[in-house]
Every structure is written in structure tokens, then in C-alpha cells.
Amino acid sequence: MSAKSAFVKSRHNKASRVNSYLAAASESKKRKVSRQRSSQDWPIIIDDSPKALGQGSPKKQRRGLGIQEPLREIPASADSFIRVQELLELSKNVIVISGAGMSANAGFPTFQGIQKSRQTSFDRCLYSSPDETIRFHSTICSMFEHGQSDLCEPTRFHKVMDKLARERRLLRHITQNIDCIEQQLPDLNAKTIRLHGQVDQMRCQMCNGVYKFQPRLFQGTCLPDCQECVRRSRARVSNGKRQLRIGKLKPDVLLYGEPHPGDTEILEAVQNDLETGPDLVVVVGTKLKIPGAQSIASSICHAARSTGGFTVWISKEEPPSRARNLFDYILKGDCESVDQTK
Numbered sequence: 001m002s003a004k005s006a007f008v009k010s011r012h013n014k015a016s017r018v019n020s021y022l023a024a025a026s027e028s029k030k031r032k033v034s035r036q037r038s039s040q041d042w043p044i045i046i047d048d049s050p051k052a053l054g055q056g057s058p059k060k061q062r063r064g065l066g067i068q069e070p071l072r073e074i075p076a077s078a079d080s081f082i083r084v085q086e087l088l089e090l091s092k093n094v095i096v097i098s099g100a101g102m103s104a105n106a107g108f109p110t111f112q113g114i115q116k117s118r119q120t121s122f123d124r125c126l127y128s129s130p131d132e133t134i135r136f137h138s139t140i141c142s143m144f145e146h147g148q149s150d151l152c153e154p155t156r157f158h159k160v161m162d163k164l165a166r167e168r169r170l171l172r173h174i175t176q177n178i179d180c181i182e183q184q185l186p187d188l189n190a191k192t193i194r195l196h197g198q199v200d201q202m203r204c205q206m207c208n209g210v211y212k213f214q215p216r217l218f219q220g221t222c223l224p225d226c227q228e229c230v231r232r233s234r235a236r237v238s239n240g241k242r243q244l245r246i247g248k249l250k251p252d253v254l255l256y257g258e259p260h261p262g263d264t265e266i267l268e269a270v271q272n273d274l275e276t277g278p279d280l281v282v283v284v285g286t287k288l289k290i291p292g293a294q295s296i297a298s299s300i301c302h303a304a305r306s307t308g309g310f311t312v313w314i315s316k317e318e319p320p321s322r323a324r325n326l327f328d329y330i331l332k333g334d335c336e337s338v339d340q341t342k
Helices: 009-028 079-090 100-106 111-116 126-127 128-147 154-166 186-190 229-240 263-276 290-306 321-326
Strands: 044-047 096-100 171-175 193-195 195-203 210-212 249-252 281-283 309-315 329-332
Touching: 079 309, 079 329, 096 154, 100 154, 100 263, 126 128, 128 195, 128 249, 154 171, 154 186, 171 263, 186 193, 193 263, 249 263, 263 290, 281 290, 290 309, 290 321
Parallel strands: 044 329, 096 171, 096 281, 171 193, 281 309, 309 329
Antiparallel strands: 195 210, 195 249
């Protein structure tokens, strides 16, 4: 499943305007706190993984936003995540970019886990294999049914974002997840953009119509006909015109190598967020390996830092080397340790 690797390239003119904005913002307002990127103290790494407990010496670096004590490299999760909560409390335009590691705490599988189990590849070519088609449909139906069950509840971090949304301090939630758990939290859902589609919808490959997902239609290899295409075709035939081609319905989930049907709307929303100016960016529960998602994260992180904002990475794994310099704070641990809902 892809966030469309050609996501920004295909809209070169809009991307150029974003870059111009970033350059202008950098000239008009310098960073509030100077950074020595060559220093060993940057970025600040907070590791609460078991092997890190009791290891390492704290490294201090002063920060703005009114924080009395500087963030440090602290292996104890309780102390380290409190510092992140301080940033969340003081920020007014927060953007969160999330991945499967966040929803794993709600019982949904990660895509890496699905691939390792050979359940499905999420590749656009999977429909050429009957066996993989069945496995893919089974995976989507299982995720849909779990999302509809009483056992599925938003995680602590979902509730943190929802609190920010209710207080009108969440500028945007950009997620690579397809589980739609945000729909249980209306304020958060209104601020959510889904890069990879959503498991509770099916989409016609011909007319692009979107309908509520029906698991019973995806129990085998055959794809159901789009009833709207059927209706239009019959209406034409009754008027003596030739029939139309009937589209097939697929789960509204983006597969690797597919273009996103709503890429223009997503790019426009991201551009508006950049122009508004985030003061805190939190990337959570993702490996950030998909080129499209990494491109979006890069643009947003640069925008935040160009105007004095801060960027935070929260994941059980460190960011990829090519994205490491995007972040001021790298917290290696579970995002559930951040709890601002009390």
C-alpha cells in the first residue's frame, strides 16, 4: 500500500509554492532557539526501551516555548513523556502524522506484521492471484469487523489528539492507517486525513463512487458490480442508447503502486496547513518508509522548524537515517505513555 510515491512530483507547481513559502518563512522569522546540528546533543534522543533502561548519561539542551527544564535523554518513560506533554500543552497548532504502531494498541495489525505472516502483500498486482485476492479480502473484512465491534476503542493517544481537536489546537491529523477508529471521536475525525484509504468504504473503479463497505460482497475472488453504474447503463439502454461499461467495487484501500483518488484534495489540505504554520509536529507509530508519507512529513517538519516550532518522533523504533535530521526530539517507546487527557 502506497501514499503515492509520485505524490508531490505530480503537482510540481503547487509543491514549488510550498517550497517558496518555506523559504520566505525562514527569512522572515528565525528559529527562536539556535541549533548546533553538528553537536552530539542534537537531536535529543529519549529511549525508554528495556535495553536502554539504566544506561546513558543525560544530555541537556535549552528549548523555547516557556519550558522551565530542558528536555534530556532520560531512559525512564514517565519523566521523558511528561516533557512531551508539556510541549503539547503549550502548542496551539499541532500536526500529528501517525502510522500503524498507534492503532496496534487498539488491536489492529500492523502492515509489516501482515506482510511477515504472508497474509497479503497489499501490492496492486494481488488481484492477479486468486489466492492472494481471497487473503486480501479476508484481511480487510477482519479489520472492518474488528473496527465495528465493541472491543475496539480509541487508544490513549487517539484521546490526546481528540482533546487537542476539541480545544481547536489540532491543526491536522494525517494518518497512514485505514482502520477509521477516529470516527468514534467526531472532533478528531473532522481533522483527519487518510493517506491510504479507509476500511469501512468500497470504491467503484469506473465511476469513483464511494459506498459503505459490505463484507458479504468480498467473500471470494469475484468483485461486485457497482450498482450505480448498472443503474446508469440501464437508463441509457431504455432510452435507446448503448450500454455503459460496468465498474467493479474494491475495498477503498490504497495498494502499493496505486495513485490516490483524492491526492489533489490531500495536497491542498497539506498546503493550507503549511501556510497556517504548525508550531509542533508529532510523528508517531510509523517507520516513515513510504516515500509519499515521508515527503509530507519532511515538508511539515521543515515548516514548523522554520518558524520556531518543534518536531517530535515517538515510535518503538528510531526514524530512518534519511529522516533523522527532521526531528528535535526522538522518543523511542510506546506513544501510549503520552497521556494529556487527565
